[in-house]
Amino acid sequence: xxxxxxxxxxxxxxxxxxxxxxxxxxxxxxxxxxxxxxxxxxxxxxxxxxxxxxxxxxxxxxxxxxxxxxxxxxxxxxxxxxxxxxxxxxxxxxxxxxxxxxxxxxxxxxxxx
Numbered sequence: 820x821x822x823x824x825x826x827x828x829x830x831x832x833x834x835x836x837x838x839x840x841x842x843x844x845x846x847x848x849x850x851x852x853x854x855x856x857x858x859x860x861x862x863x864x865x866x867x868x869x870x871x872x873x874x875x876x877x878x879x880x881x882x883x884x885x886x887x888x889x890x891x892x893x894x895x896x897x898x899x900x901x902x903x904x905x906x907x908x909x910x911x912x913x914x915x916x917x918x919x920x921x922x923x924x925x926x927x928x929x930x931x932x
Contacts, residue, residue, distance in 0.1 A: 844884035850875050861932075870931045877927035882920060890920045 850872075857871035878887070893916065896907045907913060 843879040845875070845879045845887070846884075849884070849887065850879075853878075873931035874924070874927040877930055878920075878923050881926070882923045886916065886920070890916055893917060 853875040854868065854871040857874060858867055861867050861871065893907065893913045897904055897913075
């Protein structure tokens with residue numbers, strides 16, 4: 820296995836164990852999904868894995884998992900094409916929730932990166 824493939828292989832192994840939940844309610848697969856997305860944006864390597872893991876830990880400490888699921892759902896719905904997605908873009912509580920998540924993410928990135 821190549822050196823660059825090791826973090827991805829480790830994360831894939833964690834996905835297989837993804838039903839475990841931390842005390843904060845975030846299941847392993849949600850953390851792995853976040854870290855993989857973070858690595859796509861920030862590069863690969865052990866240092867990036869640590870920073871991305873730190874970021875989701877900080878978010879989990881300040882943002883409930885149920886709200887995280889709502890954010891992921893809202894983002895997916897807003898990114899969809901068509902009129903139905905347009906309806907979701909103008910809902911006030913969704914905008915507020917997304918802004919709250921972005922603030923948590925920025926705070927986590929400032930601490931971890």
